[in-house]
Amino acid sequence: MIRFDHVTKTYDPTARPALDAVDLEVARGEFVFLVGASGSGKSTFLRLVLKEEAATSGVVHVAGKELGRLSSWKVPHLRRQIGVVFQDFRLLPGKTVHQNVAFALQVVGRSRAAINATVPEVLELVGLDGKGGRLPHELSGGEQQRVAIARAVAGGPAILLADEPTGNLDPTTSLGITRLLETINGRGTTVVMATHDDDIVDSMRKRVVELVDGRVVRDERQGGYVTGTMPVVPPPVEADEDDDEGRGATA
Numbered sequence: 001m002i003r004f005d006h007v008t009k010t011y012d013p014t015a016r017p018a019l020d021a022v023d024l025e026v027a028r029g030e031f032v033f034l035v036g037a038s039g040s041g042k043s044t045f046l047r048l049v050l051k052e053e054a055a056t057s058g059v060v061h062v063a064g065k066e067l068g069r070l071s072s073w074k075v076p077h078l079r080r081q082i083g084v085v086f087q088d089f090r091l092l093p094g095k096t097v098h099q100n101v102a103f104a105l106q107v108v109g110r111s112r113a114a115i116n117a118t119v120p121e122v123l124e125l126v127g128l129d130g131k132g133g134r135l136p137h138e139l140s141g142g143e144q145q146r147v148a149i150a151r152a153v154a155g156g157p158a159i160l161l162a163d164e165p166t167g168n169l170d171p172t173t174s175l176g177i178t179r180l181l182e183t184i185n186g187r188g189t190t191v192v193m194a195t196h197d198d199d200i201v202d203s204m205r206k207r208v209v210e211l212v213d214g215r216v217v218r219d220e221r222q223g224g225y226v227t228g229t230m231p232v233v234p235p236p237v238e239a240d241e242d243d244d245e246g247r248g249a250t251a
């Protein structure tokens with residue numbers, strides 16, 4: 001679904017690359033956490049998937065297309081297959097919840113009948129049944145993020161990219177939002193979530209790809225936020241005074 005072959009992205013030729021020779025494949029239907037310190041290249045990775053930025057070298061494939069060869073007039077079609085969610089929700093403040101979700105479908109040319117059928121379904125999916133008439137400022141942060149997710153998935157994208165979607169939310173709400181992304185993933189959408197949220201990553205036990213200075217330093221199935229976060233720790237060896245060999249003695 002997403003494949004990076006030796007992808008390097010350099011914004012400023014005098015600085016180190018934002019992405020440095022990244023090889024990574026995300027298969028259809030996977031859920032991947034992209035972790036790494038600020039500036040490690042997570043957002044750049046997502047921007048390359050969306051073709052908001054072009055790779056300096058290497059090849060990016062998304063949904064069966066090689067993005068370097070994709071004509072600019074085909075980019076809207078690519079983006080229709082990708083839903084995006086951000087830390088700051090980015091809702092239209094003057095529009096209701098229903099209108100925010102409907103708007104995403106209007107701009108891709110869906111009929112009014114299709115929109116009126118889809119919006120309530122997708123609001124139910126994200127747990128906002130009955131809140132279609134509210135304005136964004138009448139909702140909690142978690143509810144606003146649910147609207148943003150509803151808007152991102154309303155068109156049935158193959159891929160959902162989430163850039164720090166829990167960055168503005170408390171821990172309980174964050175877990176709820178991530179569980180919602182997991183539900184959406186369970187319906188077949190490939191999910192890539194860039195995050196700094198160690199508790200979320202540790203509790204979900206999904207694939208974890210870690211970037212350091214633009215390089216992939218770890219790609220772990222059912223990983224934690226940090227390498228070996230939950231190791232099987234052997235029981236401490238008791239020091240035994242009668243033991244001539246000094247087994248268990250600390251160095």
Ligand SMILES: Nc1ncnc2c1ncn2[C@@H]1O[C@H](COP(=O)(O)OP(=O)(O)OP(=O)(O)O)[C@@H](O)[C@H]1O
Nearest residue numbers: 011012017018036037038039040041042043044045
């Ligand atoms: N438009 C740009 N022009 C120049 N340099 C950029 C640009 N965007 C990002 N960078 C640089 O590229 C590197 C990677 O940035 P990126 O935003 O991808 O990291 P990140 O892991 O998403 O960070 P954060 O977690 O803070 O969002 C950083 O050194 C950053 O300063």
